[in-house]
Amino acid sequence: MTTAIIADDHEIVRRGLRGILEAEGSCTVVAEASDGLAAAQLVEKHKPTVLILDLNLPRLHGIEVLRQVRETSPATRVMILSMHNDEPYVIETLRNGAMAYILKGSESQEIVHALKEVLAGRRFLSATLSEWAINALVAKPADSDPLASLTHRERTVLQLAAEGHSNPEIAEKLFISPRTAETHRTNLLRKLGLQTQTDLVRFAIRKGLISA
Numbered sequence: 001m002t003t004a005i006i007a008d009d010h011e012i013v014r015r016g017l018r019g020i021l022e023a024e025g026s027c028t029v030v031a032e033a034s035d036g037l038a039a040a041q042l043v044e045k046h047k048p049t050v051l052i053l054d055l056n057l058p059r060l061h062g063i064e065v066l067r068q069v070r071e072t073s074p075a076t077r078v079m080i081l082s083m084h085n086d087e088p089y090v091i092e093t094l095r096n097g098a099m100a101y102i103l104k105g106s107e108s109q110e111i112v113h114a115l116k117e118v119l120a121g122r123r124f125l126s127a128t129l130s131e132w133a134i135n136a137l138v139a140k141p142a143d144s145d146p147l148a149s150l151t152h153r154e155r156t157v158l159q160l161a162a163e164g165h166s167n168p169e170i171a172e173k174l175f176i177s178p179r180t181a182e183t184h185r186t187n188l189l190r191k192l193g194l195q196t197q198t199d200l201v202r203f204a205i206r207k208g209l210i211s212a
Helices: 011-024 036-046 062-072 087-095 108-119 152-162 167-174 178-192 197-206
Strands: 002-007 027-033 050-053 077-082 100-103
Touching (some): 002 011, 002 036, 011 027, 011 108, 027 036, 036 062, 062 077, 062 087, 077 087, 077 108, 100 108, 152 167, 167 178, 178 197
Parallel strands (some): 002 050, 050 077, 077 100
């Protein structure tokens, strides 16, 4: 039996997806998550066949969830369901191992078809997304990505810092000391070759971690 986890911050979306999957009769939803940290933790716990993942999640961005899932549950196949159809989001998710990128607003039949394709080991893109995302641009080696040099915690701090949170605010969210948060920020800036908060924000936008 195929198992799935749904991660989206809107209950109505999760409910709709659950209905679509369960109507198929071949997929069991084992858990739902309304934020990124919960999604990553649930995938590590349940090791589902499929994770259906939104990108704009609170607490941890969907792209970072994707990176963590690739490490903690490499057999889990990730399907992105997002409102974003711009290049940085699509390319970044595919480069980080997503098997499908489906636009919100797609017909239920398209989601079902995407699931079947993913379970068969094939990539799937919504029809309105052009083939460049799968062809040449996905071929960039993963180890050339500067984000690969960061730890899980540093990538989480990167996202929070790019969103404008101060070191004390980051510390409170991650249950660490402000000094530790400052150390993480300093280390990630050094690893990424960035100097200022503006550099950090521009980098996060370029990587699709936050919206411009």
